[in-house]
Amino acid sequence: MSSTPGLSTTKQFRNLLLSDQLEFICEAHNGLSAKIVQEAGFKGIWASGLSISAQFGVRDNNEASWTQVLETLEFMSDATTIPILLDGDTGYGNFNNMQRLVRKLEQRKIAAVCIEDKLFPKTNSFIKGDAQPMADMHEFCGKIKAGKDAQSDPNFSIIARVESFICGWGLAEALRRAEAYRQAGADGILIHSALAVPDEILAFKQEWGNRCPVVIVPTKYYATPTDVFRQHNFSIVIWANHLLRSSVTAMQKTARTLKEQEHLLSIEDKVAPVSEIFRLQNAAELQEAEDRYLPRGAEDTCAIVLAASRGSELGELTEHQPKTMVKIQGTPILTHIADAYNAVGIKDIVVVRGYKKETVNLPNLTYVDNDEYAETGELASLLKALQSRKGRAQHTIVSYGDVLFNKYIPQSLCQESDDCVIFIDSNWREQSRYSRLGGFAECSIPNSRRAFNAKVYLKQLGNKIPESNTHGVWMGFLKVSPAAATLITTIITELLAQPGNRKATIPQLLQELLKRQQPIRVLYTVGHWLDINNLEDVVQAGEF
Template sequence: MGSCIKTGCSLLRLSQTLGLCTSRRASTAGGIKKTTQLKNLLASPQLSFLMEAHSGLSARIVEEAGFSGIWGSGLAISAQLGVRDSNEASWTQVLEVVEFMADATDIPILLDADTGYGNFNNARRLVRKLEDRGVAGCCIEDKCFPKTNSLLDGRVQPLADAQEFALKIKACKDHQKDPDFCVVARVEAFIAGWGVDMALERAQIYREAGADAVLIHSKRSDPSEIEAFMAKWKNKGPVVIVPTKYHTTPTSKFQELGISTVIWANHNMRASVTAMQNVSRQIMKDQSLVNIETQVASVKEVFRLQRDEELKAAEDRYLPKK
């Protein structure tokens, strides 16, 4: 009997925990769904920003910093798993990470979904699974699977057939359940060494296939390729950029060009790498915590980010009093 009671309590607490997660995953800000938030953000005439996160904790930090949306970076997620950004992490492993991110936050997540992890069938299945987990949208790039990171030097960057990729976008849009779920088509023509005309042609095809926005990627140290594209694009739809390489360009310039959204794509992951390297080296050198303890977040702050107070209040409400 005692075992059954314990089991029943465990199941009750599990159902309550799952209910809490589902509630947060489906929660809205100001009564607006996460998918609608992202769609409005992409369509806004004002320049918007997405900040990179790669875990539930980093996603919560991004939200607390005041960002309106999160970029679920493929590079950052693979890096924190200790593998390369070459589809070495399976799509289900990425899905597990982004589910924790969605549960931890009330702002929309745009997932960097690489090439959709295969053909149209893989991509449309991914969309359904992302919707189930409260992810607001995905960004799919027109490369071949497995992908090669766009910022690697001296690597061949083969692109997918444009018509096939457009049909992949169409399959995603046709099979989403929520009409506001966003699919962003990432154009890699500049990364592959092709010119602005090819970038424009591909962007137009993807837009006609139903893409909610196009992401124009460039690894030049200046925004000249982006400027050339925007001059000919004529505001046919929202344009997203990732200015990792041309980071010295004033943000006001992006507003002038008519850019919809800027993604700060990998900086939380890179910041954490530097911090962990420095802390580990210092502790190894000192064989002591005396020079470190005041330089890192307190355990109390970690508990706050984990929302321990909510659990404490729930325990007071749901656990029997002795």
């Protein structure tokens, strides 16, 4: 970056204007090109009127309104830290418009504006320049004075662009006007010429001397060695429209190639990668800000769906496919589950297969196989899934392949920061037929108004809790942090090392966590889920 830390952009530009060496600024026409100019090492940006109007697809005749130009400038200013000199055409009107323009430029941290002594609406200097009328000199001086009176930052600069050579009025008129503009308060003079040689501007500079800084735009006399400009003590050289023109050439070539060849092979390696666009857009900054300011969402969360068992209670429906592939309203249960996770932004979904695993083949899911599904239980499947995620520091939601749920469930789990979080349905009497073995829960606080703003934790889980102490039924959802995932991987490994635990369940894992005094946060709900255990549930699921 070429900006000077601690210096305002107006002060940076004033330093360029008064520098004892030749300085260079480069054209930009939007936020992206402005950032490219700064990254190239330039100390300033020329916000070209030609280029800004061209990127809108309109002529350089004030067809783009000054407020549209301001909006573009705001993006350019936000994207950079180096000074921007606006090509302000004729000031977009009279002295009153000029004053409002200066105030609005200062609000957007634009360092300077250049205005030209022609009539509004302007015409580009290189289109029949010698036929264009010039502004009244005294009226233009008033516009300069009005702009200087309007500025609040003493370092804001106004550059007066003299068009005498362009309009065919000659050296004497150029000098007369430049001196009048200097006395009116202009901070610098931009002397313009449409000749292919620098004769006019060199003649002007020789007569002008060093009364105030002189800025030039060598678009037409581009073959002139830069040392000539140094020798004549010019202040700033503007490369005025070359980023726009080079981008047009590149876009035309790419468009023709795509039309002719109808594939990307010949151009993909010749254009900037999408990652470079993201870098210029500063996408990484947004990610850091999201991590800092937003509640934890689904971006760093994966889901594990345990779907290895057959589900023999559904009879013929699972003769050739596992329960998770049974269709509800024409769509497999697993698809409904994946859609609910996707709806909250969880795209990383791991499915543990077992029975008839070849039939579990939905797209965009990651599969882990438990070929010993008949002899093992839920924890064996969960261990395989966790081991497949080794090295990925993600939050994980574990659920079953035969439990339907609304997106409210994973959404709520993602927003909690505790290491272990479960969902409990407090309407446990109605839902008790869906409880898995040992799924009844006693919690620190029953579901009530008092629990609404309190943190509730699991006290015990099992099938022997007295009815008076039962606060709900576990719904089959467990969210764990990366640290907790490491812990439960260790616990599952220890449990499965004991022959009697081959078919251990997640409720047993939760009980083991409680024994080790690992807090398990409880979220209460009523409904929002359906455990499909029999044919009646399949019918009911059609209305879920």
